Amino acid sequence: MQPFRADLHIHTLLSPCGDLEMSPANIVKAAAQRNIQILGIADHNSTKHGPLVQKLAQKEGIFTLCGAEVTTKEEAHCLTFFETLESLAQFQQYLDEHLAKIKNDPKYFGCQVVIDEQEMIVEEVEHLLISAINQSLDQVEKKVHELNGLFIPAHIDRPKYSLTSQLGFVPPDIKADALEISKHTTRDEIVKKFPYLDPFTFIRSSDAHFPHDIGQTTTIFELEELTFDEIRMALKKEKGRRVFLNDE
Amino acid sequence: MTVKELKEKLDLTIYSGEQGLDNEITGGYVSDLLSDVMGNADAGEVWVTLQTHKNVMAIASLKDMAAIILVNNHKPEEDTLAQSNEEGIPLLGTAMTTFEVTGRLWELIKK
Numbered sequence: 074m075q076p077f078r079a080d081l082h083i084h085t086l087l088s089p090c091g092d093l094e095m096s097p098a099n100i101v102k103a104a105a106q107r108n109i110q111i112l113g114i115a116d117h118n119s120t121k122h123g124p125l126v127q128k129l130a131q132k133e134g135i136f137t138l139c140g141a142e143v144t145t146k147e148e149a150h151c152l153t154f155f156e157t158l159e160s161l162a163q164f165q166q167y168l169d170e171h172l173a174k175i176k177n178d179p180k181y182f183g184c185q186v187v188i189d190e191q192e193m194i195v196e197e198v199e200h201l202l203i204s205a206i207n208q209s210l211d212q213v214e215k216k217v218h219e220l221n222g223l224f225i226p227a228h229i230d231r232p233k234y235s236l237t238s239q240l241g242f243v244p245p246d247i248k249a250d251a252l253e254i255s256k257h258t259t260r261d262e263i264v265k266k267f268p269y270l271d272p273f274t275f276i277r278s279s280d281a282h283f284p285h286d287i288g289q290t291t292t293i294f295e296l297e298e299l300t301f302d303e304i305r306m307a308l309k310k311e312k313g314r315r316v317f318l319n320d321e
Numbered sequence: 322m323t324v325k326e327l328k329e330k331l332d333l334t335i336y337s338g339e340q341g342l343d344n345e346i347t348g349g350y351v352s353d354l355l356s357d358v359m360g361n362a363d364a365g366e367v368w369v370t371l372q373t374h375k376n377v378m379a380i381a382s383l384k385d386m387a388a389i390i391l392v393n394n395h396k397p398e399e400d401t402l403a404q405s406n407e408e409g410i411p412l413l414g415t416a417m418t419t420f421e422v423t424g425r426l427w428e429l430i431k432k
């Protein structure tokens with residue numbers, strides 16, 4: 074078993090709040106410099122930059138989980154990741170169907186552009202990505218699992234856009250593959266406050282919007298090899314695979 | 322005023338929790354952040370929200386609230402309905418927006 078450092082919550086410049094320097098190439102460069110072996114690309118309500126990051130990261134021996142940070146109708150943020158480009162595309166279609174059709178105003182919210190390997194703009198996403206989709210937490214969870222993906226409620230300790238802020242507490246029966254906490258808390262602190270969360274796997278990530286954020290907060294995965302299935306097994310604590318936070 | 326009287330005055334739909342229709346309403350609270358309701362709502366209040374997740378019922382029960390009004394035609398989820406029936410806290414609905422229903426509520430129950 075080998076340890077791998079993961080930062081599973083990274084925004085690209087596609088997110089309106091993501092810095093323009095967060096190009097796929099810059100993200101991969103920063104990850105390589107900081108010894109990150111697993112990247113999670115999760116733009117707000119869009120999956121469109123994952124595949125390019127994955128392609129560039131592969132050359133550096135970095136594994137990429139492609140997905141999105143979904144805003145459910147309760148306005149709770151959830152990380153979602155998919156194993157294949159087909160399931161990623163199917164999830165993108167679901168997001169397109171359910172995102173509120175509010176035109177983005179780059180002046181207020183920032184640009185929402187998809188770029189290619191040459192850093193040329195290939196698409197400017199029209200609808201505001203930081204609004205919510207009209208699907209509930211449970212509906213998003215079902216869809217992600219239908220597509221055999223990973224469903225991880227984001228920064229559950231934070232006072233905004235989290236399960237605790239929006240829904241008061243983490244629903245005890247939630248079918249989450251893990252729960253993400255921010256750098257502001259520890260697993261011990263959360264479990265002390267909410268003992269029923271003890272059985273869950275926790276990850277901690279940077280929620281990077283700027284290049285210097287990447288890899289500032291990480292989670293360690295102990296795996297046999299770097300594959301999606303191994304990562305899933307680690308989240309499920311199967312066959313000796315495991316996930317732990319830096320301070321555990 | 323009881324929940325039943327309020328229901329009639331504002332022509333609200335009853336989704337569930339009919340056992341609680343005689344609950345006495347002592348005030349109201351309006352919020353869509355459940356963490357805020359948990360911290361600030363009081364017993365006996367009617368809660369106006371657009372959130373439909375079942376945690377709404379857990380918090381209404383924890384705070385011993387009189388009833389919940391879902392605005393803007395938001396429909397409760399199945400497990401939310403079930404829990405409302407279990408707790409005996411009525412879950413009501415309206416096509417009115419939060420602004421309108423809250424204004425009318427204020428007129429009816431202000432002291």
